[in-house]
Amino acid sequence: MRSSSRSLYCPSLSVRSRRSRPRATASLTELYTEYESWTLSGETNLTSVTWTVTKYNQAGNQIAQQSYDGREFDAQIDIDSGSEETNRVTVEIQGVTPDVDTFRFDPAQTYTLSRFQLVRSGGTSQNLSSTSVHHFTTDSKDAREAIEAAQATIDETGGSSEAAATLDDAIEAYNGEEFGSAVTFANNAQQQAEQDQSTETRNRLILYAIGGLVVVGLLVGGVFYWRSQQDSYDKLG
Template identity: 45%
Template sequence: MTRTSLSRCSKLTAVLVVCALLIAAVAPAAAVSVQQTDVPEEGEVDSQVTATVTLTQLYDTYETWQIAGQTALQDVTWTVTFLNQAGNQVRQESYDGQNFSGATVDIDEGTSEVRVRVTGTVPAVEAYSYDPQQSFQLYALDQTREGGSSNELANVSATHYTADSREAREAMESAREAIDAAGNPDTAEESFASAVDAYEAGNFDNAASLAERAETEANQAESSQQRNQLILYGVAGLVVLALVAGGVVLFLRSRGDGYDKLG
């Protein structure tokens, strides 16, 4: 490479470094911090659940903005509490419905932390799925600005179930563990696949029965494998003993032959 080419490369590198520094200087700072302080991972259909989220680092990008939220919960109440640096309440707002918007965060109010609590009823399951397990949107929160700009802060899902679906799923999970431990025998895998089909069709009694059959088949296969292993070990032991015995006999005979020749 010539000296002129090296000079051009050096200048290009310098320009790229300057551009990178300029981009870093004008890029927005870190987003709002979202802490899930009390968020359930699952809920039974028709039961009431509550999720609480804490927002901090509120003004890294904007000094005034709004919170919007949505959920698949039913009979919903949102409670938005604004706190100052001392942890004292500045104000509190409540909203009803699966969607809300307009909860304003303003630096001039002295708000340093916002707690969003959503309470509602777990919705019915529209379609059952074994893997992944069926879920619903617990809550989603957005940072919005006048003019239509929006930034997603959080989008959290939770699994939901009925008493019957949970019982079937527990039987299936037990069967899955037994099948894996047994080395995935074909008969047990077939029964388990049928259990999955029944579960996803909402036939939970049948799913549980098929799962129990799959677990029994897996346990039988594992017992058979262990029995065959013991038999193999026994045969191998007998072979070893026979070889040892044969070696001893040959050794004694060789010693005997030696004594005869000396005599």
């Protein structure tokens, strides 16, 4: 079997609630011409799913379209059938995102949006592509972004143990699905890290200023000492 190119186009998904309806389209090109026919098999973790399989010939004309319901489907692909020869296949999938049993910040929840296989006569199969997406609600997405922003600030500033502890509280709240509290804790952790950096910068400037005053004092003292020594030499002369 020669190596074939298969491209998967999946637009960005906006999952606004636990029951949102994402839509994606996969495009399979340069199909396996070594086989006169084979089966395209697809599966997903979505519920209330509709698959729309559209076949095109070499000229780019649509030759067939079939819809399937359910989490799995099988579509027959005929490579060598005259004017009905299939050259390209697109699969559109639309369904409802599955519920999340338990939210965890790390690792982030994902679900399988689509998985495609080539199935030959006799049952042997080969994976074509698999696409997983993050599973989140609007609230959990906001909480995750706030936590990640706080973590980045702490890493950048070398934040205090207090900021790190507050960040841990944010993650714990996220894992408990208290997303509003997670955002509050994360924002507080970020502010603490920024304040720590500001305090450190101010203290450093104060130390620089004190060091500068000490140097100036030493220079002035040295000048007075030198002049007093010069006066002593003049009197002795």
